[in-house]
Amino acid sequence: MLPFQEDAAIAEFLRSADIVANEKIEIGITAPRHLTLEDNGVRVSAAFRYVDEPHSRVRLADGTYFQKLRDYCGFEVAAYQISLMLGMDNVPPAVHRRIGREDGTVQIWVEGTMMESERIEQELRAPNGLDWGRQIQEMLVLDELLGNIDRNPGNMLIDADWKVWLIDHTRAFQQGDKLKNAARIRMVRREFWEALKALDEDTVKAAVSNELDGKNINDMFPRRDLLVAHLQGLIDQRGEGAVIWA
Numbered sequence: 033m034l035p036f037q038e039d040a041a042i043a044e045f046l047r048s049a050d051i052v053a054n055e056k057i058e059i060g061i062t063a064p065r066h067l068t069l070e071d072n073g074v075r076v077s078a079a080f081r082y083v084d085e086p087h088s089r090v091r092l093a094d095g096t097y098f099q100k101l102r103d104y105c106g107f108e109v110a111a112y113q114i115s116l117m118l119g120m121d122n123v124p125p126a127v128h129r130r131i132g133r134e135d136g137t138v139q140i141w142v143e144g145t146m147m148e149s150e151r152i153e154q155e156l157r158a159p160n161g162l163d164w165g166r167q168i169q170e171m172l173v174l175d176e177l178l179g180n181i182d183r184n185p186g187n188m189l190i191d192a193d194w195k196v197w198l199i200d201h202t203r204a205f206q207q208g209d210k211l212k213n214a215a216r217i218r219m220v221r222r223e224f225w226e227a228l229k230a231l232d233e234d235t236v237k238a239a240v241s242n243e244l245d246g247k248n249i250n251d252m253f254p255r256r257d258l259l260v261a262h263l264q265g266l267i268d269q270r271g272e273g274a275v276i277w278a
Contacts, residue, residue, distance in 0.1 A: 035074055039116070039125045042125045042140055043125050043127050045069065045071060045074070045076060046069065046076075046078055046125065046126075046127045046129065046138045046139070046140060047127050047128075047129055047138070048071065049069035049070055049071035049074075049076065050069065050070050050071060051067055051068070051069060051131065052068045052069070052070045052075070053066075053067065053068035054066075054067055054068075054080070054131070055067075057079070059186065063083065064079050064080060064081045064083075065079070065080040065081075065082075065131075066078075066079060066080075066141070067079070067080050067131075067138065069138075076140065076141070077140075077141035077143065078138045078139060078140055078141050079138070079139045079141055079199075080129070080131055080134075080136055080137070080138050081105035081108060081136050081137050081139070081202060082105055082131075082134040082135065082136030082137075083103045083104065083105050083136075083202055084102075084103070084104050084105060084106075085102070085103045085104075086100065086101070086102050087100070087101040087102070087103065088100055088101075092181060092182065093184065096181065096212075098181070098206065101181075101203065101206055102203075102206070103202045103203055104202055104243075105136050105137040105202055106128070106137060106242070106243040106244075107201050107202055107203070107204045107205055107243060107244075108126045108137045108139055108199075108200070108201050108202060109126045109127060109128060109137055109240070109242075109243050110178075110201075110204070110205070110240040110243035110244050110248075111123055111126075111174075111178055111180070111198075111201035111204050112124070112125060112126045112139075113239045113240050113243075114177070114178065114236065114239075114240065115174065115198075117227060117231060117235070117236070117239070118174070118177075118224050118227045118228060118231070119221075119223040119224055119227050120170070120174065120224070122167075122195060122196060122197050122198055123174075123197075123198050123199075123201075124139050124140045124141075124142055124197060124199060125139065125140050126138065126139035126140075127139075128242070139199065142189050142191065142197045142199070144191055144192055145189035145190055145191045145197065146189070146190050147185060147186055147187075147188065147189060147190075148185035148186070148188035148189075148190060148196075149184075149185035149186055151185075151190055152185060158194045159194060160194065163194070164194065164196075166219070166221065166277060167195070167196045168196070169217060169218060169219050169220065170220070170221060170224060171183070171188070171196065171198055172213075172216050172217050173217055173220055173224065173228070173259060174198070175204075175212075176207075176211050176212060176213075176214060176217065176255060176259055177228070177252065177255055177256055177259060178201065178204040178205060178252070179204055179205045179206050179207035179208070179212075179251065179252065179255060180201055180203065180204040180205075180206075180207075181203050181204075181206045181207060181212065182200070182202075182203035182204075183198075186200075187199050187200035205244060205248045205251075205252070207251070207255065208251050209250075209251045209254035209255060210254075210255070210258070211255055211258050211259065211262070214258065214259070214262045217259070217262060217263065218266065218275070219266075219274075219275050219276070219277060220263055220275065220276060220277075221276075221277055221278075222276050222277065222278055225263065225276055228256060228259060228260060229260055231253075231256055233249065233253055236249055236252070237249055263275065
């Protein structure tokens with residue numbers, strides 16, 4: 033267990049704790065680093081990402097083609113901040129930090145997890161299928177809102193309680209003002225639903241203006257409106273009880 037009572041304490045630790053180890057992570061295409069941080073006898077693992085690369089003519093594993101794409105570590109911080117606005121608690125805290133000559137982001141390491149790819153390979157099933165399905169639905173809504181084009185089994189972590197942690201958002205905020213696959217979204221948690229509808233552009237700008245430019249933010253709100261319209265359509269067709277859970 034980490035000795036932190038709230039995310040703000042984790043964020044401060046990530047910004048200021050001494051780095052006692054800095055190692056390469058073999059998994060991932062953006063060359064992240066595995067840090068060991070220490071302060072006042074507390075040791076914590078974290079991921080350091082420093083990628084900021086534009087790409088052109090990129091084809092993803094699912095066949096989707098992008099004329100332009102930006103891998104940017106700062107999107108990790110923006111994804112975390114926006115997840116908080118939606119009442120989520122499964123995007124690990126991430127902050128900006130300069131290490132050596134690199135400006136990047138440091139994100140708390142979620143210990144004791146397996147990747148979704150490992151779960152699939154081992155043919156494991158969540159003990160509570162309803163809860164699992166709801167977590168996946170919430171992930172799908174978040175990814176559509178953030179314009180995240182790179183959700184894959186390698187950046188979904190599952191802890192011992194079968195909670196799904198969402199990491200590696202360096203390719204979020206890419207989709208323009210359209211949704212990628214809204215048909216997969218069938219339900220939403222009530223708190224998330226209300227927060228999604230109430231999401232305010234000025235509040236978002238104040239929280240993530242260092243990570244997102246005007247186009248990133250301007251494109252996100254048409255996606256939000258499309259998500260709200262899609263979910264409201266499901267509510268109108270099927271009834272609120274079939275779409276919204278407490």
